[in-house]
Amino acid sequence: SWTSFFNPERATDIPGTTTDHAHAVLSTRPTTDRHLMWATATSIGSPAACMVGKQIDYNPTRAADGSLTVSVSAQANGFGLEWCDLLTAGIRTDTTATNGASRDFGSGPTLFGLQAYLQVFAFTGTSVTIKLQESTDNGGTDPWADTSGGAFTVVSAAPTAERIQTGRTQSTKRYLRVITTGTFSNVQFAVAVARNDVSTVF
Numbered sequence: 736s737w738t739s740f741f742n743p744e745r746a747t748d749i750p751g752t753t754t755d756h757a758h759a760v761l762s763t764r765p766t767t768d769r770h771l772m773w774a775t776a777t778s779i780g781s782p783a784a785c786m787v788g789k790q791i792d793y794n795p796t797r798a799a800d801g802s803l804t805v806s807v808s809a810q811a812n813g814f815g816l817e818w819c820d821l822l823t824a825g826i827r828t829d830t831t832a833t834n835g836a837s838r839d840f841g842s843g844p845t846l847f848g849l850q851a852y853l854q855v856f857a858f859t860g861t862s863v864t865i866k867l868q869e870s871t872d873n874g875g876t877d878p879w880a881d882t883s884g885g886a887f888t889v890v891s892a893a894p895t896a897e898r899i900q901t902g903r904t905q906s907t908k909r910y911l912r913v914i915t916t917g918t919f920s921n922v923q924f925a926v927a928v929a930r931n932d933v934s935t936v937f
Contacts, residue, residue: 737808741802741805757805769788769790769809778825779823782821784817785817785927787898791810792807794806813937817850817852818929822835822851822867823924824836827923830921832916834912843910844871844907844908848904848905849867849885849929850898850900850931851899851928854924855893856894857921858890858921863915865886865914867882868885869882869885869910871908872909884901890922893922900937
């Protein structure tokens with residue numbers, strides 16, 4: 736559950752004038768799944784709550800001072816709410832193929848795979864592949880290599896979102912990073928990952 740704040744002083748927040756702000760997105764109340772990501776901060780490694788679920792409601796409330804807030808909630812569908820770590824520093828912007836900074840999980844490898852969430856907010860170009868890579872020592876003596884099952888579907892338009900998971904008994908190394916490849920001039924996105932320390936079955 737969360738509260739969305741509506742700002743009437745911004746022309747771009749007037750209903751019908753934009754397609755990517757809270758009212759325009761949430762008021763539609765689709766019956767299809769939503770991909771939800773709430774980050775506690777905007778640094779690599781910051782905790783993020785991620786979920787694929789159904790939006791349940793959209794309840795605007797006008798206070799006496801004129802402020803308009805909207806109460807929204809969602810229920811997980813299929814996977815439950817997953818606490819992840821950001822692999823991007825909030826929303827990351829790449830203008831060319833990029834090897835992102837890594838996240839040190841402090842131990843490894845783990846033997847139970849991972850789940851990862853992607854949200855793409857803007858895209859200009861032909862296509863971009865966003866995928867995970869791993870190493871035991873941050874690319875020192877163990878070169879970075881693609882994580883098996885760690886590539887998201889090729890992106891050619893935005894906005895879009897996806898959840899992926901690797902094999903349930905797959906080894907995952909200590910360091911993870913996100914890289915981009917393809918033909919593009921701008922992609923803005925966020926990635927979060929849940930690296931399983933114990934056997935996880937959905």
